Amino acid sequence: MNELYAVYFQPEDWLAFRENRRFNPGDTVKSVFPSPFPFYGAVRTALLKKYGVKLNYHQKVDLSRDLIEKIGDENDPGMIRLFGPFLYSEQHGEKKHYFPAPKNVYKHGSVYKIMRYFDTEVELDDLKLGLAWIPEYDNVQEAEEKYIEARELIKLQSGESFVLCNPENFEIESKLGVALEKSQKKAQEGMIYTMAFYRFKDGGFFMLTDSQKTVEELSKIDGVFLGSKQRWCSLKIESFSHNIFKRIESKEIAIELITPAIYDNGIVPKEGRFGEVKIKAIAAGKKIAISGWDYASGKPKPICQAVSPGTVYYLEKIPEDDENIIKQSFYNQFGFGRFVYIPFKS
Numbered sequence: 421m422n423e424l425y426a427v428y429f430q431p432e433d434w435l436a437f438r439e440n441r442r443f444n445p446g447d448t449v450k451s452v453f454p455s456p457f458p459f460y461g462a463v464r465t466a467l468l469k470k471y472g473v474k475l476n477y478h479q480k481v482d483l484s485r486d487l488i489e490k491i492g493d494e495n496d497p498g499m500i501r502l503f504g505p506f507l508y509s510e511q512h513g514e515k516k517h518y519f520p521a522p523k524n525v526y527k528h529g530s531v532y533k534i535m536r537y538f539d540t541e542v543e544l545d546d547l548k549l550g551l552a553w554i555p556e557y558d559n560v561q562e563a564e565e566k567y568i569e570a571r572e573l574i575k576l577q578s579g580e581s582f583v584l585c586n587p588e589n590f591e592i593e594s595k596l597g598v599a600l601e602k603s604q605k606k607a608q609e610g611m612i613y614t615m616a617f618y619r620f621k622d623g624g625f626f627m628l629t630d631s632q633k634t635v636e637e638l639s640k641i642d643g644v645f646l647g648s649k650q651r652w653c654s655l656k657i658e659s660f661s662h663n664i665f666k667r668i669e670s671k672e673i674a675i676e677l678i679t680p681a682i683y684d685n686g687i688v689p690k691e692g693r694f695g696e697v698k699i700k701a702i703a704a705g706k707k708i709a710i711s712g713w714d715y716a717s718g719k720p721k722p723i724c725q726a727v728s729p730g731t732v733y734y735l736e737k738i739p740e741d742d743e744n745i746i747k748q749s750f751y752n753q754f755g756f757g758r759f760v761y762i763p764f765k766s
Contacts, residue, residue, distance in 0.1 A: 422630040424660040426517070427502060427638060429459070429646060429653040430624040434593070434617045437647050454505055454647070455680060455710050455726075456755045459627055462644035462653075463500055464491045470640050490637060496753065501634050503679055503755030504627030507567065509589035511622050517662065518567040520729035521584045522576075522676045522762060524552050524703035527561050532583055534576075537672065537701055537734050537766045544702070547692040552703040552734060552764075566730075570662040577668045577762055590620045617648075624653065627755070628660060667738065670763035674734045680710055680726035681749040681757040687727050694735065695744035701734040724750070734764055 437454040465475065468491065473481060483491075492498025507518040524535040535552040542549055554560055565584035568576070575582040594617075629635065635657055643654040675694075683689045687707070692699045705728040738761075739745055749757025 422632075424665075425629050425635050426508075426626045426658050426660040427629060428508065428515075428624065428626045428656045428658070429462075429505070429644065430656070431618075431620055431646070432652045432654070434619045435624075435647045435651050435653070454625070456502065456504065456627070457710075458647055459502060459505055459625075459644075460492075460497065460500060460754060462646040463502075463638065463641070466641040466644045466655075467491050467500075467637060499631070499633040499637050501631040501753070501755075502627040502629050503758045505625040506627070506678070507587055507590070507623065508626045509587055509621075509623035515623075516587075517570040517626065517660075518585070518587050519570065519573055519664070519678050519760075520676075521563065521566055521568045522703070522732050523705050523730045524674070524732040524764070525563050525584060526554055527563050528556050529559050531581070532563065534762070534764055535703055537764055539766070544688070547688065547699075549692070549699065550701040550734070552701045552732070570664055573664050573760065574662065577664070577666075577760070579670070579763055587623075588621075589623045590618050593617060593619055664760050666761070668761045668763060670761075672734075672764050672766060673738045674732050674762050674764045675745065675759040676762050677727060677729050677731045677757070677759050679729055679755055679758040680708060681731075682710065682724050682726045682751060683748060684750075686725075687731075688733075689748040694733070694739055694748060695741065697739045698736045699733050700736055702731065703734075704728070704731040726756070732762070 437458055468475060468481070468483075468487070471487060473483070473487070475481060488498065490499050492500055509516045509518075522534070525532055526535065527533070533554075533556075536555055538551040538553045540550055542551055563584050565586050567587060568582070568584050572582045572584070638655065638657060641655060643652055645651065646653045685691075687702065687704055688699060707725045708728045710724045710726045745759060746752050746757045751757075
Protein backbone atom coordinates (compact mmCIF):
# COMPACT_ATOMS: atom_id res chain seq x y z
CA MET A 421 0.00 0.00 0.00
CA ASN A 422 1.19 3.52 -0.83
CA GLU A 423 1.62 6.23 1.79
CA LEU A 424 -1.60 6.71 3.76
CA TYR A 425 -3.29 10.01 4.50
CA ALA A 426 -6.05 10.75 7.00
CA VAL A 427 -8.79 13.17 5.95
CA TYR A 428 -10.31 14.69 9.10
CA PHE A 429 -13.90 15.98 9.23
CA GLN A 430 -14.22 18.11 12.38
CA PRO A 431 -17.84 19.19 12.99
CA GLU A 432 -18.63 22.73 14.07
CA ASP A 433 -21.77 21.51 15.81
CA TRP A 434 -23.82 18.29 16.00
CA LEU A 435 -24.01 15.73 13.19
CA ALA A 436 -26.75 13.25 12.33
CA PHE A 437 -26.96 10.43 9.79
CA ARG A 438 -30.53 9.23 9.94
CA GLU A 439 -32.12 6.04 8.67
CA ASN A 440 -33.06 6.26 5.01
CA ARG A 441 -36.81 6.22 5.37
CA ARG A 442 -39.54 8.83 5.47
CA PHE A 443 -40.68 10.28 8.77
CA ASN A 444 -44.07 9.44 10.26
CA PRO A 445 -45.83 11.58 12.87
CA GLY A 446 -44.29 11.12 16.30
CA ASP A 447 -41.38 9.03 15.02
CA THR A 448 -38.16 8.45 16.91
CA VAL A 449 -35.51 8.23 14.21
CA LYS A 450 -32.18 6.53 14.75
CA SER A 451 -28.93 8.27 13.96
CA VAL A 452 -26.89 5.46 12.43
CA PHE A 453 -23.13 5.21 12.10
CA PRO A 454 -22.53 6.58 8.60
CA SER A 455 -21.43 4.65 5.55
CA PRO A 456 -18.91 6.17 3.11
CA PHE A 457 -21.66 7.55 0.86
CA PRO A 458 -22.57 10.73 2.83
CA PHE A 459 -18.87 11.69 2.88
CA TYR A 460 -18.51 11.16 -0.86
CA GLY A 461 -21.61 13.27 -1.42
CA ALA A 462 -20.35 16.07 0.84
CA VAL A 463 -16.91 16.15 -0.77
CA ARG A 464 -18.30 16.09 -4.30
CA THR A 465 -20.73 18.92 -3.54
CA ALA A 466 -17.93 21.07 -2.09
CA LEU A 467 -15.70 20.40 -5.10
CA LEU A 468 -18.45 21.20 -7.60
CA LYS A 469 -19.05 24.54 -5.87
CA LYS A 470 -15.30 25.15 -5.96
CA TYR A 471 -15.36 24.51 -9.71
CA GLY A 472 -18.23 26.99 -10.14
CA VAL A 473 -21.01 24.48 -10.81
CA LYS A 474 -24.47 25.66 -9.72
CA LEU A 475 -26.41 22.98 -7.85
CA ASN A 476 -30.20 22.85 -7.63
CA TYR A 477 -32.02 20.44 -5.35
CA HIS A 478 -33.90 17.66 -7.21
CA GLN A 479 -32.12 18.51 -10.45
CA LYS A 480 -29.35 16.41 -11.95
CA VAL A 481 -26.41 18.48 -13.12
CA ASP A 482 -24.86 17.98 -16.55
CA LEU A 483 -21.13 17.77 -15.97
CA SER A 484 -18.24 17.85 -18.38
CA ARG A 485 -16.23 14.69 -18.93
CA ASP A 486 -13.29 16.36 -17.17
CA LEU A 487 -15.34 16.98 -14.01
CA ILE A 488 -16.78 13.46 -14.02
CA GLU A 489 -13.24 12.06 -14.23
CA LYS A 490 -12.35 14.14 -11.17
CA ILE A 491 -15.34 13.65 -8.87
CA GLY A 492 -16.85 10.46 -10.32
CA ASP A 493 -20.50 9.42 -10.35
CA GLU A 494 -22.76 6.85 -8.68
CA ASN A 495 -20.72 3.99 -10.11
CA ASP A 496 -17.19 5.39 -10.05
CA PRO A 497 -15.41 7.49 -7.40
CA GLY A 498 -13.24 9.23 -10.00
CA MET A 499 -10.19 10.72 -8.31
CA ILE A 500 -11.90 10.70 -4.89
CA ARG A 501 -10.88 7.40 -3.31
CA LEU A 502 -11.59 7.25 0.41
CA PHE A 503 -12.37 4.49 2.88
CA GLY A 504 -13.95 4.79 6.29
CA PRO A 505 -15.38 6.67 8.11
CA PHE A 506 -13.81 6.12 11.49
CA LEU A 507 -13.74 8.14 14.73
CA TYR A 508 -10.91 10.26 16.07
CA SER A 509 -10.28 12.44 19.11
CA GLU A 510 -7.78 15.25 19.53
CA GLN A 511 -6.50 16.81 22.73
CA HIS A 512 -3.45 19.05 23.14
CA GLY A 513 -2.48 18.38 19.53
CA GLU A 514 -2.48 14.59 19.94
CA LYS A 515 -4.90 12.54 17.83
CA LYS A 516 -6.24 9.10 18.62
CA HIS A 517 -7.78 6.98 15.87
CA TYR A 518 -10.54 4.49 16.62
CA PHE A 519 -11.49 1.48 14.50
CA PRO A 520 -14.27 -1.10 14.97
CA ALA A 521 -13.42 -3.69 17.62
CA PRO A 522 -13.06 -7.25 16.28
CA LYS A 523 -16.16 -9.37 16.93
CA ASN A 524 -14.00 -12.27 18.13
CA VAL A 525 -12.70 -10.45 21.23
CA TYR A 526 -14.04 -11.29 24.69
CA LYS A 527 -13.02 -10.53 28.30
CA HIS A 528 -11.70 -13.12 30.71
CA GLY A 529 -11.66 -11.23 33.98
CA SER A 530 -10.00 -7.95 33.03
CA VAL A 531 -7.99 -9.41 30.14
CA TYR A 532 -9.08 -9.11 26.51
CA LYS A 533 -8.67 -12.31 24.52
CA ILE A 534 -9.26 -13.59 20.98
CA MET A 535 -11.62 -16.51 20.38
CA ARG A 536 -9.83 -19.70 19.42
CA TYR A 537 -10.56 -21.82 16.37
CA PHE A 538 -12.41 -25.09 16.96
CA ASP A 539 -12.21 -27.61 14.13
CA THR A 540 -15.77 -28.86 13.74
CA GLU A 541 -18.52 -28.60 11.14
CA VAL A 542 -21.34 -26.07 11.38
CA GLU A 543 -23.61 -25.30 8.43
CA LEU A 544 -23.96 -21.65 7.39
CA ASP A 545 -25.65 -20.74 4.10
CA ASP A 546 -24.90 -24.20 2.66
CA LEU A 547 -21.26 -23.96 3.81
CA LYS A 548 -19.56 -26.14 6.41
CA LEU A 549 -17.40 -24.03 8.72
CA GLY A 550 -15.54 -24.40 11.98
CA LEU A 551 -16.22 -22.33 15.08
CA ALA A 552 -14.67 -19.29 16.70
CA TRP A 553 -15.11 -20.27 20.36
CA ILE A 554 -14.28 -19.25 23.92
CA PRO A 555 -12.32 -21.97 25.77
CA GLU A 556 -12.78 -20.49 29.28
CA TYR A 557 -15.90 -21.16 31.34
CA ASP A 558 -15.58 -18.93 34.39
CA ASN A 559 -15.41 -15.13 34.70
CA VAL A 560 -16.07 -14.65 30.96
CA GLN A 561 -18.06 -11.77 29.54
CA GLU A 562 -18.76 -10.15 26.21
CA ALA A 563 -16.62 -7.12 25.50
CA GLU A 564 -18.86 -4.05 25.89
CA GLU A 565 -16.38 -1.72 24.23
CA LYS A 566 -17.03 -1.20 20.52
CA TYR A 567 -13.75 0.32 19.34
CA ILE A 568 -10.01 -0.28 19.33
CA GLU A 569 -7.49 2.55 19.12
CA ALA A 570 -4.86 2.29 16.35
CA ARG A 571 -1.95 1.65 18.74
CA GLU A 572 -3.90 -1.07 20.55
CA LEU A 573 -4.79 -2.65 17.22
CA ILE A 574 -1.09 -2.85 16.38
CA LYS A 575 -0.49 -4.58 19.73
CA LEU A 576 -3.23 -7.11 18.91
CA GLN A 577 -1.64 -7.74 15.50
CA SER A 578 1.72 -8.35 17.17
CA GLY A 579 0.31 -10.85 19.67
CA GLU A 580 0.73 -8.49 22.64
CA SER A 581 -1.80 -7.63 25.35
CA PHE A 582 -4.33 -5.04 24.17
CA VAL A 583 -7.47 -3.24 25.33
CA LEU A 584 -10.69 -2.10 23.70
CA CYS A 585 -12.42 1.19 24.45
CA ASN A 586 -15.43 3.41 23.93
CA PRO A 587 -14.27 6.91 22.92
CA GLU A 588 -15.35 9.57 25.38
CA ASN A 589 -15.17 12.52 23.00
CA PHE A 590 -18.71 12.26 21.65
CA GLU A 591 -22.23 11.82 22.95
CA ILE A 592 -25.45 10.72 21.27
CA GLU A 593 -28.21 13.19 22.10
CA SER A 594 -31.83 13.61 21.03
CA LYS A 595 -33.18 16.52 19.03
CA LEU A 596 -36.79 17.49 18.41
CA GLY A 597 -37.59 18.15 14.75
CA VAL A 598 -40.52 19.40 12.71
CA ALA A 599 -41.09 18.39 9.08
CA LEU A 600 -41.83 21.31 6.76
CA GLU A 601 -44.32 21.65 3.95
CA LYS A 602 -42.77 21.31 0.51
CA SER A 603 -41.55 24.66 -0.86
CA GLN A 604 -42.87 26.41 2.27
CA LYS A 605 -41.32 27.30 5.58
CA LYS A 606 -44.17 26.08 7.73
CA ALA A 607 -44.60 22.86 9.67
CA GLN A 608 -46.61 19.95 8.39
CA GLU A 609 -49.52 19.13 10.68
CA GLY A 610 -48.60 16.41 13.17
CA MET A 611 -45.11 15.92 11.76
CA ILE A 612 -43.05 16.25 14.92
CA TYR A 613 -40.25 13.73 15.35
CA THR A 614 -37.27 12.99 17.58
CA MET A 615 -33.85 12.30 16.02
CA ALA A 616 -30.64 11.12 17.67
CA PHE A 617 -27.42 12.89 16.70
CA TYR A 618 -23.69 12.96 17.46
CA ARG A 619 -22.10 15.81 19.39
CA PHE A 620 -18.30 15.74 19.47
CA LYS A 621 -16.18 17.43 22.13
CA ASP A 622 -12.76 17.18 20.52
CA GLY A 623 -12.50 15.37 17.21
CA GLY A 624 -14.94 13.90 14.74
CA PHE A 625 -14.77 11.52 11.80
CA PHE A 626 -11.86 10.67 9.55
CA MET A 627 -11.36 8.70 6.36
CA LEU A 628 -8.23 7.22 4.84
CA THR A 629 -6.75 7.33 1.36
CA ASP A 630 -3.57 6.17 -0.35
CA SER A 631 -4.27 8.24 -3.48
CA GLN A 632 -2.15 11.32 -4.08
CA LYS A 633 -4.75 12.55 -6.58
CA THR A 634 -7.40 12.40 -3.87
CA VAL A 635 -5.18 14.47 -1.58
CA GLU A 636 -4.63 17.03 -4.34
CA GLU A 637 -8.36 17.38 -5.01
CA LEU A 638 -9.42 17.58 -1.36
CA SER A 639 -6.70 20.15 -0.62
CA LYS A 640 -8.77 22.57 -2.72
CA ILE A 641 -11.58 22.78 -0.13
CA ASP A 642 -11.64 23.97 3.49
CA GLY A 643 -14.68 22.01 4.60
CA VAL A 644 -17.96 20.34 3.70
CA PHE A 645 -21.63 20.33 4.70
CA LEU A 646 -22.26 16.83 6.04
CA GLY A 647 -25.12 14.62 7.17
CA SER A 648 -28.77 15.35 7.88
CA LYS A 649 -29.53 19.10 7.90
CA GLN A 650 -26.11 19.67 6.30
CA ARG A 651 -23.86 20.66 9.21
CA TRP A 652 -20.49 22.30 8.59
CA CYS A 653 -17.28 20.30 9.09
CA SER A 654 -13.81 21.69 8.57
CA LEU A 655 -11.51 19.45 6.56
CA LYS A 656 -7.82 18.76 7.17
CA ILE A 657 -5.42 16.25 5.63
CA GLU A 658 -2.43 14.73 7.42
CA SER A 659 -0.12 11.79 6.92
CA PHE A 660 -1.32 8.66 8.73
CA SER A 661 1.61 6.96 10.42
CA HIS A 662 0.01 3.84 11.98
CA ASN A 663 0.88 0.79 9.87
CA ILE A 664 -2.25 -1.24 10.61
CA PHE A 665 -2.54 -2.69 7.09
CA LYS A 666 0.69 -4.64 7.16
CA ARG A 667 0.84 -8.40 6.77
CA ILE A 668 1.56 -10.00 10.12
CA GLU A 669 3.75 -12.92 11.11
CA SER A 670 1.39 -15.64 12.26
CA LYS A 671 0.81 -19.24 11.23
CA GLU A 672 -2.90 -18.76 11.85
CA ILE A 673 -4.29 -15.69 10.14
CA ALA A 674 -7.64 -13.89 10.14
CA ILE A 675 -8.96 -10.74 8.57
CA GLU A 676 -11.16 -8.16 10.31
CA LEU A 677 -13.43 -5.92 8.28
CA ILE A 678 -12.99 -2.27 9.29
CA THR A 679 -15.57 -1.03 6.75
CA PRO A 680 -18.85 -2.66 5.69
CA ALA A 681 -18.76 -5.29 2.95
CA ILE A 682 -21.50 -6.45 0.59
CA TYR A 683 -20.93 -9.98 -0.68
CA ASP A 684 -22.81 -11.92 -3.33
CA ASN A 685 -23.56 -14.75 -0.89
CA GLY A 686 -24.66 -12.73 2.13
CA ILE A 687 -22.27 -12.83 5.08
CA VAL A 688 -19.58 -14.67 3.09
CA PRO A 689 -18.23 -14.34 -0.46
CA LYS A 690 -19.24 -16.91 -3.04
CA GLU A 691 -18.17 -20.50 -2.21
CA GLY A 692 -16.89 -19.37 1.20
CA ARG A 693 -13.54 -18.20 -0.13
CA PHE A 694 -11.51 -15.06 -0.55
CA GLY A 695 -9.98 -15.86 -3.92
CA GLU A 696 -7.91 -19.00 -3.47
CA VAL A 697 -8.19 -18.99 0.35
CA LYS A 698 -10.90 -20.91 2.20
CA ILE A 699 -12.73 -19.36 5.16
CA LYS A 700 -12.47 -21.62 8.23
CA ALA A 701 -14.75 -19.79 10.70
CA ILE A 702 -16.58 -16.49 11.17
CA ALA A 703 -17.21 -14.21 14.15
CA ALA A 704 -19.88 -11.78 12.96
CA GLY A 705 -22.37 -9.23 14.18
CA LYS A 706 -25.75 -8.27 12.76
CA LYS A 707 -26.00 -7.13 9.17
CA ILE A 708 -26.46 -3.41 8.64
CA ALA A 709 -28.58 -1.54 6.11
CA ILE A 710 -26.60 0.57 3.63
CA SER A 711 -28.24 3.14 1.43
CA GLY A 712 -27.78 6.74 0.38
CA TRP A 713 -29.68 9.80 -0.68
CA ASP A 714 -30.36 10.53 -4.33
CA TYR A 715 -29.75 14.26 -4.56
CA ALA A 716 -31.45 14.59 -7.95
CA SER A 717 -34.70 12.80 -7.03
CA GLY A 718 -34.81 13.67 -3.33
CA LYS A 719 -35.47 10.03 -2.46
CA PRO A 720 -33.51 7.27 -0.67
CA LYS A 721 -31.47 4.91 -2.82
CA PRO A 722 -32.18 1.16 -2.70
CA ILE A 723 -31.08 -0.50 0.55
CA CYS A 724 -28.34 -3.15 0.59
CA GLN A 725 -27.69 -5.52 3.49
CA ALA A 726 -24.01 -5.35 4.41
CA VAL A 727 -21.70 -7.34 6.67
CA SER A 728 -20.94 -5.11 9.63
CA PRO A 729 -17.46 -3.75 10.41
CA GLY A 730 -15.66 -5.79 13.05
CA THR A 731 -16.63 -9.11 11.47
CA VAL A 732 -13.69 -11.54 11.55
CA TYR A 733 -12.94 -14.34 9.07
CA TYR A 734 -10.52 -17.09 10.10
CA LEU A 735 -8.56 -18.21 7.02
CA GLU A 736 -6.73 -21.43 6.13
CA LYS A 737 -3.66 -19.43 5.00
CA ILE A 738 -2.54 -15.91 4.17
CA PRO A 739 -3.86 -14.74 0.78
CA GLU A 740 -1.50 -14.07 -2.10
CA ASP A 741 -3.11 -10.74 -3.03
CA ASP A 742 -4.90 -8.36 -0.65
CA GLU A 743 -6.69 -6.64 -3.53
CA ASN A 744 -8.49 -9.87 -4.40
CA ILE A 745 -10.08 -9.83 -0.95
CA ILE A 746 -11.20 -6.20 -1.23
CA LYS A 747 -12.65 -6.76 -4.70
CA GLN A 748 -14.97 -9.49 -3.38
CA SER A 749 -17.23 -6.73 -2.00
CA PHE A 750 -19.63 -4.66 -4.06
CA TYR A 751 -18.84 -0.92 -3.94
CA ASN A 752 -15.23 -1.72 -3.09
CA GLN A 753 -14.15 1.28 -5.17
CA PHE A 754 -15.97 3.44 -2.58
CA GLY A 755 -14.11 1.87 0.34
CA PHE A 756 -16.29 -1.15 1.14
CA GLY A 757 -14.61 -4.42 2.11
CA ARG A 758 -11.44 -2.93 3.68
CA PHE A 759 -9.76 -5.12 6.28
CA VAL A 760 -6.76 -5.62 8.56
CA TYR A 761 -4.92 -8.82 9.43
CA ILE A 762 -5.11 -10.21 12.97
CA PRO A 763 -3.83 -13.51 14.43
CA PHE A 764 -5.73 -16.32 16.11
CA LYS A 765 -4.92 -19.65 17.79
CA SER A 766 -6.44 -23.12 17.59
